[in-house]
Amino acid sequence: xxxxxxxxxxxxxxxxxxxxxxxxxxxxxxxxxxxxxxxxxxxxxxxxxxxxxxxxxxxxxxxxxxxxxxxxxxxxxxxxxxxxxxxxxxxxxxxxxxxxxxxxxxxxxxxxxxxxxxxxxxxxxxxxxxxxxxxxxxxxxxxxxxxxxxxxxxxxxxxxxxxxxxxxxxxxxxxxxxxxxxxxxxxxxxxxxxxxxxxxxxxxxxxxxxxxxxxxxxxxxxxxxxxxxxxxxxxxxxxxxxxxxxxxxxxxxxxxxxxxxxxxxxxxxxxxxxxxxxxxxxxxxxxxxxxxxxxxxxxxxxxxxxxxxxxxxxxxxxxxxxxxxxxxxxxxxxxxxxxxxxxxxxxxxxxxxxxxxxxxxxxxxxxxxxxxxxxxxxxxxxxxxxxxxxxxxxxxxxxxxxxxxxxxxxxxxxxxxxxxxxxxxxxxxxxxxxxxxxxxxxxxxxxxxxxxxxxxxxxxxxxxxxxxxxxxxxxxxxxxxxxxxxxxxxxxxx
Amino acid sequence: xxxxxxxxxxxxxxxxxxxxxxxxxxxxxxxxxxxxxxxxxxxxxxxxxxxxxxxxxxxxxxxxxxxxxxxxxxxxxxxxxxxxxxxxxxxxxxxxxxxxxxxxxxxxxxxxxxxxxxxxxxxxxxxxxxxxxxxxxxxxxxxxxxxxxxxxxxxxxxxxxxxxxxxxxxxxxxxxxxxxxxxxxxxxxxxxxxxxxxxxxxxxxxxxxxxxxxxxxxxxxxxxxxxxxxxxxxxxxxxxxxxxxxxxxxxxxxxxxxxxxxxxxxxxxxxxxxxxxxxxxxxxxxxxxxxxxxxxxxx
Numbered sequence: 001x002x003x004x005x006x007x008x009x010x011x012x013x014x015x016x017x018x019x020x021x022x023x024x025x026x027x028x029x030x031x032x033x034x035x036x037x038x039x040x041x042x043x044x045x046x047x048x049x050x051x052x053x054x055x056x057x058x059x060x061x062x063x064x065x066x067x068x069x070x071x072x073x074x075x076x077x078x079x080x081x082x083x084x085x086x087x088x089x090x091x092x093x094x095x096x097x098x099x100x101x102x103x104x105x106x107x108x109x110x111x112x113x114x115x116x117x118x119x120x121x122x123x124x125x126x127x128x129x130x131x132x133x134x135x136x137x138x139x140x141x142x143x144x145x146x147x148x149x150x151x152x153x154x155x156x157x158x159x160x161x162x163x164x165x166x167x168x169x170x171x172x173x174x175x176x177x178x179x180x181x182x183x184x185x186x187x188x189x190x191x192x193x194x195x196x197x198x199x200x201x202x203x204x205x206x207x208x209x210x211x212x213x214x215x216x217x218x219x220x221x222x223x224x225x226x227x228x229x230x231x232x233x234x235x236x237x238x239x240x241x242x243x244x245x246x247x248x249x250x251x252x253x254x255x256x257x258x259x260x261x262x263x264x265x266x267x268x269x270x271x272x273x274x275x276x277x278x279x280x281x282x283x284x285x286x287x288x289x290x291x292x293x294x295x296x297x298x299x300x301x302x303x304x305x306x307x308x309x310x311x312x313x314x315x316x317x318x319x320x321x322x323x324x325x326x327x328x329x330x331x332x333x334x335x336x337x338x339x340x341x342x343x344x345x346x347x348x349x350x351x352x353x354x355x356x357x358x359x360x361x362x363x364x365x366x367x368x369x370x371x372x373x374x375x376x377x378x379x380x381x382x383x384x385x386x387x388x389x390x391x392x393x394x395x396x397x398x399x400x401x402x403x404x405x406x407x408x409x410x411x412x413x414x415x416x417x418x419x420x421x422x423x424x425x426x427x428x429x430x431x432x433x434x435x436x437x438x439x440x441x442x443x444x445x446x447x448x449x450x451x452x453x454x455x456x457x458x459x460x461x462x463x464x465x466x467x468x469x470x471x472x473x474x475x476x477x478x479x480x481x482x483x484x485x486x487x488x489x490x491x492x493x494x
Numbered sequence: 495x496x497x498x499x500x501x502x503x504x505x506x507x508x509x510x511x512x513x514x515x516x517x518x519x520x521x522x523x524x525x526x527x528x529x530x531x532x533x534x535x536x537x538x539x540x541x542x543x544x545x546x547x548x549x550x551x552x553x554x555x556x557x558x559x560x561x562x563x564x565x566x567x568x569x570x571x572x573x574x575x576x577x578x579x580x581x582x583x584x585x586x587x588x589x590x591x592x593x594x595x596x597x598x599x600x601x602x603x604x605x606x607x608x609x610x611x612x613x614x615x616x617x618x619x620x621x622x623x624x625x626x627x628x629x630x631x632x633x634x635x636x637x638x639x640x641x642x643x644x645x646x647x648x649x650x651x652x653x654x655x656x657x658x659x660x661x662x663x664x665x666x667x668x669x670x671x672x673x674x675x676x677x678x679x680x681x682x683x684x685x686x687x688x689x690x691x692x693x694x695x696x697x698x699x700x701x702x703x704x705x706x707x708x709x710x711x712x713x714x715x716x717x718x719x720x721x722x723x724x725x726x727x728x729x730x731x732x733x734x735x736x737x738x739x740x741x742x743x744x745x746x747x748x749x750x751x752x753x754x755x756x757x758x759x760x761x762x763x764x765x766x767x768x769x770x771x772x773x774x775x776x777x778x779x780x781x782x783x784x785x786x787x788x789x790x791x792x793x
Contacts, residue, residue, distance in 0.1 A: 018717065
């Protein structure tokens, strides 16, 4: 018998459960050597302050305090609600609650998604890998590098082809990667012919062992363009040091337009267009994403015919994290001086405009016809109702963007969901919460399982293993009437 | 000892949910209010000891079925052995192959013996035992794949027909399968028989040695599996349609044999979107009726 298996004593079957697996009931599992009851059912409570410890939904032997039920302050998420697996029946929870006198219905189910994945935005200008390069986790292909966005590299991970279309190892590695990313855990990814990057939702990326701090506001040239007016008259020359394009104020179009005189400055590196230089230094983790610690190393000698003693020079990185102020001495050598007060503001503003570098993870999935059938007897009516914005879709209580067009394809920011909102099935596929909220009358009209609707108060009377967690303040309250759903695009009337 | 089993009415006030360890039953009886109450009382009284009875003989029930073995003591265990035994000489099968159907059957039998009902069913995770008094019928929803809630259609059981048991097996389900069928749904006279037959047919839907099929020794997944070190299916890659036909053909041959032996009434075999139906028993035939206005079944 395997040593790492544990004996479950929750019932007389006494299953031996291996790590990461569940017993024959699928309710108890071996989580890192401990026997755990899986999937507590999560109920959001609006009044609880964020950060407050998660409380048991109703402690045994204690009377219900009457705070839940009729006031729309409690929202039942699909997390841990269970699916209709293995038999076909209406969604496990169809909850009614009253919000401002209107009967609202929330249909709650955990969807099993084979068609799902994550889009990862990594705030870094660093080259992580060429577009279409394979992204690997545990050596298995789990996705690819997709079109980069401004200041960020983008990865597209998961999807049905990696989950179920390849080898079992590819499927499980993909499933584990998605699960960890969605549950806010760090994942190490290796891009073919590219970087190794540690990604965790809401955290700075760690690229080849170095943690990113800030997104630059733009390249060096763009920074010149943005701040030229603020520098004009306060300083004679500005060099914005950047790994990609280093900008020089006096040569740059923006400086020319303002009438900034030539300064005789000489940059190392390869000139692209006036005032824009490639490759002033090797990439690194110091000034502007280069390896240099002393900015003067990228300058040649000033041209004696153009430069003058006392010339004021500001050197700054594209993130504003590094800066130096110099004046030329009699030999036209730059001497470091204290940054004048009237330049401090512009340096601070560069920094202010550089947002902290983060990894963001959007879960993306499509609710298939069968999942929708758990909500209504006529699934397409739910699609129409969602696209016509009568029905609000949430994912563990978090708002979603519903992609226009057919089906219900949605995206949600995983950091806005309660902890460990995602699970998996060994298929492999991800289990994600999904809730549909709409007026009771609308629910009846679209063929909902009205006979299965139960009042919120019925949930509190039974079922241990329900967790009450604070709603996130930044999320719109899923039951709020008058609140526009996240989707704004209305479909054409059919 | 604390009461382990959970017994409660579902929110609709009509169906009863019985849960104990890995057993999860949805029970519904139809008849006079008094009759239904008595039936539910009988079912729950019987239910609370079922898991302990089974676990007392678990070592036996996990062993390969053989006519030489002694019979077990428990009523549910005996139903399991009775259902699995017809396959014992030719196939590898343990009584566990019929556990869900046997539990459903036992609870249903308890209700029917206690009181007169017009109809009743016990659904044990998709394996269903049905009782129908004359003139009654029962509509069942059928899935193509147990992990996706796609309803293939419905089938109707009529009192005049002999089918009283429905079961589904496949590699995506909760228990392991030696085959690659997404789902094999069987209609048989009793639930335990349907359960055992679904297991055997699902095992037969296979492409031995095919590289796109990932198989793992069952004991690697669950050390105490009744399947021991037999290879169970963990993943099935995309198959070309010829392969799908080939695998379904193999399963259909087995289903056909069971049909001719009188062990089943009908079977529907699904693999990667293809479905084969074997057998036809008048009105209870396994032809998927497309979902109508009220297509979903209580099951």
